[in-house]
Amino acid sequence: MDHSSETLAVNAADVREAAERLKGHAIVTPLLDYPLVSERLGFRLLIKAETLQITGSFKFRGASNRLLAAKATDPNLRAVVAFSSGNHAQGVAAAAKLLGFKATIVMPSDAPAIKVANTKGYGAEVVLYQRHSEDREAIARAIAEREGALIVPPYDDPFIIAGQGTAGLEITSQAKALGVTPDLVIAPCSGGGLVGGVATAVKDVFPKTAIYAAEPAGYDDLSRSLAAGERVPNKPSAPSICDALMAERPGALTFPIHRKLLAGSKVVSDEAVLDAMSFAQRHLKLVVEPGGAAGLAAVLAMRGELQGKTAVVVCSGGNADPEMIKRAADRGDPLL
């Protein structure tokens, strides 16, 4: 089947429009350069540090873009509702707080404590549900009907995808400022809003750059969907430490973008993710959460084929519980 003429949910102009909308709202996160670490790796490693975004993850971008657009079209909107394992929860809660909306967030009862605490800290009401027995979307719909609230989905929404894509647009201008055309850009993938948006922005400016997703082992729905040519769900599997990357299957809107723009998806083990978190602590001086480090884990595994090249890695979130920070600190130095 030829998908080349398919109309995608988001294009580069949508991302540029989102970037205009987010000016003065989201942080332009730095693209960090580590010359001596790169020398030891044998390839140039540039880190897009979304850990330093408001709420500690890229999710604030999409949530703010969605709410700013909704505010412009419906001045009477007062409340929003979202379901999320944690980072989208925080992004929506913080965006709602800053833009003057009441937020209710439906979160799984096993979400990391730091994410639940932060979501409440941003002023949102948190409704907990059982991940394996309750339907979070039904809970969210009931709240939305009761409160006249807007549901802010985690990825399958053009404004969300375009908002996350602003991280990619920043990568293009920051790479140009360094005089670099990346050979590879990689971002963690759950529902695929981030990597879809980033691919949209980066491919528009650097058409030859290869864009990869990174997924946790056992939650490799995108890899298998790309191979199958259609969206397939995850198989029942052991839990992963990447709590942020557990979407059931690629999004209806994001998957066509992935299929058209991605070079592929790299699958990483929990062990590789912990090593990447340790690498980030020791060599990058960054706290990265497990899901946020999936792309870093992937490029460390690709070291051989990356020699002499330039890789941009989106570290997408930094909301790691202290216990997880300690588990990573206990690993040896992956560079020794």
Added chain:
Amino acid sequence: MDHSSETLAVNAADVREAAERLKGHAIVTPLLDYPLVSERLGFRLLIKAETLQITGSFKFRGASNRLLAAKATDPNLRAVVAFSSGNHAQGVAAAAKLLGFKATIVMPSDAPAIKVANTKGYGAEVVLYQRHSEDREAIARAIAEREGALIVPPYDDPFIIAGQGTAGLEITSQAKALGVTPDLVIAPCSGGGLVGGVATAVKDVFPKTAIYAAEPAGYDDLSRSLAAGERVPNKPSAPSICDALMAERPGALTFPIHRKLLAGSKVVSDEAVLDAMSFAQRHLKLVVEPGGAAGLAAVLAMRGELQGKTAVVVCSGGNADPEMIKRAADRGDPLL
């Protein structure tokens, strides 16, 4: 005694010259903005993240400025030697490697393992000495004589002070870009090259900004020297976790700068430093080493008097051993 007419070792023009020299060598580190963390604190917290400088600390700036200047005046110079507990060691080793010098570093036998390993990793020869029984300066002088090497002092050198000051010059332009005039700028202090250089650059642009040093309890030689009006050494004291901030007394060149430009020096306990490291992990998503977090510890203690103001905190280094990262992770959340 009136010191106002005293000629200081470094002025703002020297710092600007150093910044020109360091272009393309040192990283322009980001001034990080955390709007929602600031809202919870009640004051605007901006972090100058020298943890993200090459070698994980500001020391690379001064070392590179010293070596670049030496290279320009003596094209035959081939070797350098330095004594340091760790961050200056890494800064000199990395600058030497990148500029083509042989480096020998004299380090105390109790320096953090990560700093010794990194110094060797940058290609330097490491000579260990006993902190309490051997004279590191004599060892360095003997090496310098034998090898015709340039001694690169940790702080008492105009090029070193001016190089560290480039972090302050960047703060001024980055604060202007945010439309902010800081009420306070604070930097950790050992021999005082960093805070002296930063004060020189910041006071030139923002004369009303108060500049503070931060020192560990038991190593409060600057506080007591400012009170005495002359350089006094530390009293024999319990060890501190701030291994980077253990200079014996303020420098001969740095102290006149401190006396003229600083509003004071804040003294912080090991407990406060660990809390600041925990705060950095949880809320700033940064790995900061104990000495590097002294300024952060100080502003967290000054929270009451900072309400509504803007504080720029230099987090000066991130070379924390995994054990220290874990000790910080075990602290509770200082914001709760």
